[in-house]
Each structure stands twice: as structure tokens, then as C-alpha cells.
Amino acid sequence: xxxxxxxxxxxxxxxxxxxxxxxxxxxxGVYGACSDDDGxxxxxxxxxxxxxxxxxxxxxxxxxxxxxxxxALKGRRDGVxxxxxxxxxxxxxxGNGVDGRPAYVIAACEASLKRLETDRIDxxxxxxxxxxxxxxxxxxxxxxxxxxxxxxxxxxxxxxPATIRRAHAVHPLAAVQTEYSLLYREEAEATLAVTRELGxxxxxxxxxxxxxxxxxxxxxxxxxxxxxxxxxxxxxENLERNRQLxxxxxxxxxxxxxxxxxxxxxxxxxxxQDIVAIPGTKRxxxxxxxxxxxxxxxxxxxxxxxxxxxxxxxxxxTRYPAGQMKTVFI
Ligand SMILES: NC(=O)c1ccc[n+]([C@@H]2O[C@H](COP(=O)([O-])OP(=O)(O)OC[C@H]3O[C@@H](n4cnc5c(N)ncnc54)[C@H](OP(=O)(O)O)[C@@H]3O)[C@@H](O)[C@H]2O)c1
Numbered sequence: 566x567x568x569x570x571x572x573x574x575x576x577x578x579x580x581x582x583x584x585x586x587x588x589x590x591x592x593x594g595v596y597g598a599c600s601d602d603d604g605x606x607x608x609x610x611x612x613x614x615x616x617x618x619x620x621x622x623x624x625x626x627x628x629x630x631x632x633x634x635x636x637a638l639k640g641r642r643d644g645v646x647x648x649x650x651x652x653x654x655x656x657x658x659x660g661n662g663v664d665g666r667p668a669y670v671i672a673a674c675e676a677s678l679k680r681l682e683t684d685r686i687d688x689x690x691x692x693x694x695x696x697x698x699x700x701x702x703x704x705x706x707x708x709x710x711x712x713x714x715x716x717x718x719x720x721x722x723x724x725x726p727a728t729i730r731r732a733h734a735v736h737p738l739a740a741v742q743t744e745y746s747l748l749y750r751e752e753a754e755a756t757l758a759v760t761r762e763l764g765x766x767x768x769x770x771x772x773x774x775x776x777x778x779x780x781x782x783x784x785x786x787x788x789x790x791x792x793x794x795x796x797x798x799x800x801x802e803n804l805e806r807n808r809q810l811x812x813x814x815x816x817x818x819x820x821x822x823x824x825x826x827x828x829x830x831x832x833x834x835x836x837x838q839d840i841v842a843i844p845g846t847k848r849x850x851x852x853x854x855x856x857x858x859x860x861x862x863x864x865x866x867x868x869x870x871x872x873x874x875x876x877x878x879x880x881x882x883t884r885y886p887a888g889q890m891k892t893v894f895i
Contacts, residue, residue, distance in 0.1 A: 568613075568614060568615035569615075570583045570614075570615040570707070570859060571584060571859065572584070572617070573766075573838055573839070573840075574766070575739045575740045575768075575841070576738065576740060576760075576764055576765040576766040576839075577737055577739070577764050577765075578688075578717075578737075578740075578766070579717075579720045580646050580687060580688060580718055580739055580766075581616035581646075581663075582841055583615060583616050583618050583841070583859075584840075584842065585830065585834075585841070585842055585844065585856050585858060585859055586616060586617075586618030586619065586620055586646075586768075586777050586841060586842070586843040587608065587611040587616050587617055587618070587619050587620065587843065587844075587845070587852065588771075588843040588844055588845030589604075589620055589625065589630055589845065590621075590630070590686035590845050592604035592607060592608075592625075592626075592630060592633060593625040593626030593629055593633075594626065594791075594846075595625070595792045596775070596776070596788075596791045596793060596847070597794060598640065599628075599789065599847040601633050601636070603847060604637070604847065605636055605637040606845055607676065607708070607846065607848070607852055608633075608634065608637035609641075609714065610853065611852050611856070612641055614853055614856045615856070616852075616856060617645055617646055618637065618645075618646045618648070618843065619634060619645060619646070619647055620647065620648045620768070620843045621634055621647070621649040621650070621681075622649055622650035622651075622653070622690075623649060623650065623653075623663055623673060623676065623677050623892035624653040624654075624661070624692065625650050627655065628676075628680055631649060631677055631681045632690055634647070634681060635680060635681050635682040635683070635718075636684075638681075638682075642648075644671065645687075646687045646688060647681065647683065647686060647687045647688070648686070648689070648690065649677050649681065649686055649688075649689065649690070650686060650689070650690040650691070650762070651669075651670060651673035651674065651677065651690075651691065651692060652664060652665055652670075652673070652692045652693050652694075652695060652703075653692050653693055654669075657697070662710050663694070663892065664695060665691060665694070665695030665697070665700070665702070666698055666702070666703075667698075667703065667705060667709075668706075668768070670691075670703060670707060670710070671706055671709070674686065674689065674715055674716065675715075676889050678715060680681060683717060685714065685716065685717055686715065686716045687716075687717045687718065688716075688717065688718050688720055688739060688740065689710065689716040689719050690716070690719075690721060690740075691703060691707065691722065691724075692722050693706075693722065693723060693805045693892050693893070694721070694724055694728055696895060700724075700731050700732050700735075701731060701734075703732075704719065704732045704735040704736055705735055705736075707719040707736065708735060708736035710823045718739035718740075719737075720738055720739050720740040720741060720742060721738060721741050722741070722742040722743065722770075723742075723743055723744075723894055723895070724743075724756075724894075724895070725756075725895055726755060726756065726758070726759040726893065729756070729759050729760065729765070730763070733765065733768070738763075738765045739765070739766055740760075740765060740766040740767065740768050740845055741756055741760050741765055741766075741767060742768040742769075742770050742843075743767070743768075743769070743770065743894075744769070744770050744771045744884055745767070745770070745771075745772060745833055745836075745840070745842075745855055746771060746772050746773065746774045746778060747774070747814070747829055747833075747875040748774040748777060748778065748798070748807065748810070748875065748879070749774070749873075749880055749884050750877050751877055751878060752884075752893075753767075753769070754796070754877075757836075757839075757840075760839065761837070761839060765839075766839055766840075766841070767840045767841075768840075768841055768842075769840055769841065769842040769843070770834045770843055771845075772829065772830055772842040772844050773826055773844050774798070774811070774829070774834045774880075775793055775796060775798070776793070777798060777799075777807050777808070777811050777827070778811050778814060778825060778826060778829035780808075780811050780812065780814070780815055780825045781812075782799070782808065783808075784804070784805070785799065785801050785804060795886050796882070796883030796886065797855050797881075797882030797885075797886060797887065798880060798881065798882040798883075799882075802881075803881035803882035804881075806881040807880055807881055807882070810874070810875060810879055810880065813871075814828045814829055817867060817870070821858070821861065823858075823861050824854060826844075826854065826855065826858070827858040827861045828858075828861060828863070830842055830844060830855060830861075831863050832863060832868065832871050834859075835863050835868055836882065884888035894895035
């Protein structure tokens with residue numbers, strides 16, 4: 566029997582999710598190779614540890630991630646809150662586009678249901694906002710999926726406060742998913758102001774700063790062969806500054822007898838009961854370590870010490886490369 570972990574409710578939905586979920590993106594080779602067998606073992610380790618919240622997207626491995634989850638969830642689907650996403654599309658000639666047209670929403674959902682081998686998606690996100698399509702039209706189609714019983718609850722990623730308000734007026738959002746960690750707080754905290762006002766849950770992605778906050782990256786060579794090399798925070802001119810910031814977590818972690826990554830996760834979870842975090846890993850032992858963050862308590866002095874050690878805007882380098890920065894928080 567899996568361990569029973571404390572859960573948090575997402576907004577006004579009936580989704581009670583473990584405060585630490587499993588981000589499944591890196592099971593698709595984004596941060597280095599991961600075989601399907603290893604990916605399935607990671608998902609099983611998370612479920613065995615009591616995690617009930619799995620985060621996928623149709624564009625992680627362009628379908629492979631959802632197919633992998635279908636295999637991993639054979640006989641284990643009940644009790645899992647399965648989240649996936651649509652809207653990012655491959656463009657001819659390379660690069661990703663965004664499609665929020667209602668007909669696309671319906672087709673994308675059908676394709677995800679088929680790959681996931683399930684009859685319902687518990688939480689369905691729009692992965693990026695499509696500036697070409699009024700959000701009301703996209704959310705209208707997502708609401709239709711709820712009425713049709715294909716989706717239980719809907720959500721947005723990387724939406725600005727104004728977009729969140731417009732979407733929520735059409736159909737209640739259970740959650741908004743945005744990057745949030747000690748390294749990158751500004752947009753998340755602006756988002757939190759509106760999700761709190763409207764009673765929407767907040768899902769913190771990349772809560773380990775895409776690995777930086779764990780202290781496991783020692784230099785550019787560690788990320789030379791994966792997607793992180795394109796992220797400004799890992800660029801040689803920024804990496805050392807970010808590593809020095811992250812080192813401040815190590816001191817507190819040693820004093821508390823836990824790891825730096827656990828402190829980073831505990832900090833996110835301490836920012837409010839409306840927040841859950843979805844760290845990703847392709848290693849079984851790190852799944853257990855990340856779940857262990859639920860046992861790390863930070864007192865008021867530790868929280869304010871961390872806020873002072875990581876002032877807002879302290880990270881060197883933007884959250885995404887320049888082109889992708891135009892597609893977030895809109
Ligand atoms: N909505 C969006 O636009 C969006 C964008 C990005 C991510 N996400 C979601 O958020 C999830 C998490 O984000 P993320 O994977 O980008 O970043 P993250 O969770 O902040 O960091 C993942 C990285 O940290 C490493 N790591 C994890 N646990 C560790 C530990 N205990 N000790 C040392 N290193 C550790 C992993 O390496 P190993 O695999 O080698 O352990 C991986 O390189 C994704 O899986 C995805 O589901 C959503």
C-alpha cells in the first residue's frame with residue numbers, strides 16, 4: 566500500500582492532490598536521455614511513495630510522454646489526478662507554435678485521451694496562450710469538454726492576471742501553472758495575487774529552478790547535452806552567479822539535516838496552502854528525496870532568511886530564451 570501523504574485542494578474543484586506531484590517532462594529526454602522503462606519506474610516510485618498528481622503534456626516527446634503514462638498507469642489509474650496539456654504545436658521548418666482554436670482544442674483532447682488510454686483527463690491545461698484567438702473562445706471549448714465528461718477540470722499555464730480573469734469568467738479554472746521557485750518569483754507572485762482573489766489553485770512548475778537549486782550543476786558541461794544549455798540561467802555568464810545563490814540553500818539544508826532541493830521545495834510549499842509543486846526527475850531515488858520535502862518545516866526566521874538570501878529578481882538570466890519569453894505570462 567502506498568504511503569498516505571497530505572493533500573491540498575486545487576481551487577474550488579474536487580481535486581485533492583499531494584502537495585508534491587511528479588512533473589513528467591524529463592521522462593521525455595528533455596534534460597538528458599531517459600528510457601521508457603526508467604520513466605515507468607519513476608512513475609511507479611512516485612505512486613508507491615504516495616504521490617497522486619502526475620503532470621504531462623501532449624508536447625512532451627510529442628505524444629511519447631502520454632503513451633508512457635498510459636503504460637505506467639495500467640491497473641493503477643484510480644486515485645491518480647492525471648493532468649495534461651494542449652496548445653503547443655510543431656511548426657513546419659522547426660520551432661513551436663500555439664493553437665488555441667476551439668476545433669483544435671477538441672481534437673487535441675481526443676488525441677490525448679487515446680494516448681493516455683483513459684476516458685477522462687482530470688486536469689486539462691492550455692499550455693500556452695494563443696494571442697491569435699480570444700481566450701474566451703478557447704476556454705469555451707475546454708468547458709465543452711467538461712460538459713462532455715472528457716475533462717474534469719480546466720486550467721491555464723503561463724497566463725497573465727488579465728487572461729486569468731477573462732478565462733475564469735467563462736468557466737472556473739481549477740488551477741494556473743507557472744514557474745515558481747526561489748530563483749524566479751516575480752511573475753508567479755503577480756499570478757498568485759489573482760489566483761488567490763479568485764479562489765484558483767496554483768501549481769508551481771520548475772520548483773527546483775530546472776535543477777539549479779539542488780546544487781547538482783557544477784558547470785556548463787553538466788548541461789551541455791540537454792535542453793538546459795539553451796536556458797539563459799545556465800549560460801556561462803550567468804551560471805556562476807546562480808550557483809552562488811543556490812549554495813545559500815546548502816548551508817540551511819546542512820543545519821536542518823536535509824538536502825538543498827528539499828529546502829527549495831519546502832519554501833515553495835510554505836508560501837500558501839493553495840500552492841502545490843511538481844518537481845521533475847528521471848531518477849527513482851530523487852523522487853523519494855523530493856517527496857521527503859513534505860517533512861521539512863521552515864520556521865518564520867528561516868523563511869525570511871531565505872527571502873533575504875534570494876531577493877526578487879536575483880537570478881541571472883531570464884526564465885526562457887528570448888524567443889520563448891514572448892510566449893509566457895501573456
Ligand atoms: N507549464 C509549463 O510550461 C512547464 C514548463 C516546464 C516544466 N513544467 C512541468 O514542471 C515539471 C518540473 O519542472 P522541471 O523538470 O523543468 O524542473 P525542476 O523540477 O525544477 O528540476 C528538474 C531538474 O532537477 C533535477 N533534480 C530533480 N530532483 C533532484 C534532486 N532531488 N537532486 C538533484 N537534482 C534533482 C532533475 O535531474 P534528474 O532528472 O537527473 O534527477 C532535473 O534536471 C516538469 O516535469 C513539467 O511537468 C511545466
